Amino acid sequence: MTVLFGGTVSIRDKYAFVGVGLTKLGKIPEMTPDELAAQAISLALADAGMRPDEVDGYIYQQGIGGGLGDTVPLQMTGIPASMVWQVASLGSYANVMVAMAIGAMESGLCHTCVLVHAASAASRRGGGMMGGGPPMGSTPGAYGWYGPGATAACMAQRYMHLYGLKREQLGAIALTLREYANKRPDAVMHDRVITMDDYLNARMVVEPLCLYDFCLVNDGAVALIITLAERARNFKKRPVYVMGYGIDHSLREMGKSPESIHHFDGFVAQKAGEEAFGMAGITIKDIDVAEIYDAFTIFLLSQLESYGICKRGEAGPFVAAGSLKLNGSFPSNTSGTGLSWGYLMGFTQLTEGIRQMRGEGGVCQVKNAEICLVTGLGGMVDNGSAATCCILRR
Amino acid sequence: MPEVKKQLPVITESNKAFWEAARRHELVAYRCLNCGALYLQQIDCVACGSPRMEWVKVSGRGEVFTFCIYHQPFHPAWKDDIPYNVAYVKLEEGPLLMTNIVGCDNKDIYIGMPVEVIFEDVAAEVTLPKFKPAG
Secondary structure: OOOOOOOOOOOOOOEEEEEEEEOOOEOOOOOOHHHHHHHHHHHHHHHHOOOHHHOOEEEEEEOOOOOOOOOHHHHHHOOOOOEEEEEOOOOOHHHHHHHHHHHHHHOOOOOEEEEEEEEEOOOOOOOOOOOOOOOOOOHHHHOOOOOOHHHHHHHHHHHHHHHOOOHHHHHHHHHHHHHHHHOOOOOOOOOOOOOHHHHHHOOEEEEOEEHHHEOOOOEEEEEEEEEEHHHHOOOOOOOEEEEEEEEEEHHHHOOOOOOHHHOOOOOOOHHHHHHHHHHHOOOHHHOOEEEOOOOEHHHHHHHHHHOOOOOOOOHHHHHHOOOOOOOOOOOEOOOOHHHHHOOEOEHHHHHHHHHHHHOOOHHHOOOOOOEEEEEEEEOOHHHOOEEEEEEEEO | OOOOOOOOOOOOOOOHHHHHHHHOOOOEEEEEOOOOOEEOOOOOOOOOOOOOEEEEEOOOEEEEEEEEEEOOOOOHHHHHHOOEEEEEEEEOOOOEEEEOEOOOOHHHOOOOOEEEEEEEEEEOOEEEEEEEEOO
């Protein structure tokens, strides 16, 4: 086998998720991010059948709206963690947190780690990240460039120009994900059906992207517990094993051309895929279900090409053919994810990936699914962007 | 309510030559004396690693690489500009520049559209290079 990236150390199947705790998603102004996080941690412990003192590592990420007070959620739940790490607030980091937790356990820093994300985007927006920008100067701000939607819109514009991408194809993604969410009781958009007419007539936000091309703005928290495979079997739920993970960044393209790190013509994720699939010893054909990062419809579409699910330029017809549906050729984003279930950065995908591997997908469960691809993306404007993924198995 | 002002560029040691030139209504780029690669801020050459660089005037001509149109303000200072465009222009000499396209309707902007620089004095010490349809 050709391995272009990555080393020979394999972590395959050595670590497993054993606990999932998810609060309600939506508008929850009465709870602070700390309270949401503490509730998610308590639910994850109960889900695993684990005592608080069995957790010794904590890695957390501020969601949009911020406000998570470092160890406060641990104090509220009685977790005496000795390892406390905060990571960047980017959609790429859920998978990075999996890699960090595994790295920490490999090196003996801890044996059981809780990964936490808490968002207060609906109730505590403004002033925080993506709330209108910092008060100091900003070169993009001088031109009116705010928020990641412009990156996505500029990317969609390039796809329309290069490959003839149609709004109906982006709409097919929005509708497929909404149909999943309509079947999931805990989805923010569970009760809200949309049609292609609704999509095509929706108000533009950053043209060519409309309201339904953007992910949701919601509150909520999730906590995921990962531990050593030999400990995993002591807990209540069937362990979900990590087969591999990978990371890439468009900075790798730096110097090739002035526009290359902006990835407007497609994300740079080849190395992430090769690392993860190399570690797992599988190929994309072995994937039964995928949970692809979807801050915007175009992000999901482009990654189908970056990970080799479609050839470059072919993802539009692929999604329009219904490929991402439960009975399609590549069932994906089975909760409705960021566009329709709830946006918790990359935790939206990771959480649903674990649920699918446990068989907890309800009517959206992919039958006999054994292997799941989870992806993430992070980065803005002139920074380029990171692509991350991990592969889970039941 | 005090008026919310539009943000201004962050002018630093490594990009001040660019903004000082804009103030004189000149567009400049930082050129590698070894391989000729061009950048919009002071760095060692990414393409060949050479530290031998100089600021040079560029043509100010280019084409629209990509663009988007804001229909919703994400910053209060922009609410009266809705709908407005933000574009990336690829200069004839290579570099990619974030900007606004002026002097035409948003609906007439397209990828590949030939454009040329104009300069907008937005504050006492700050001038923004923007682009209008060429010709």
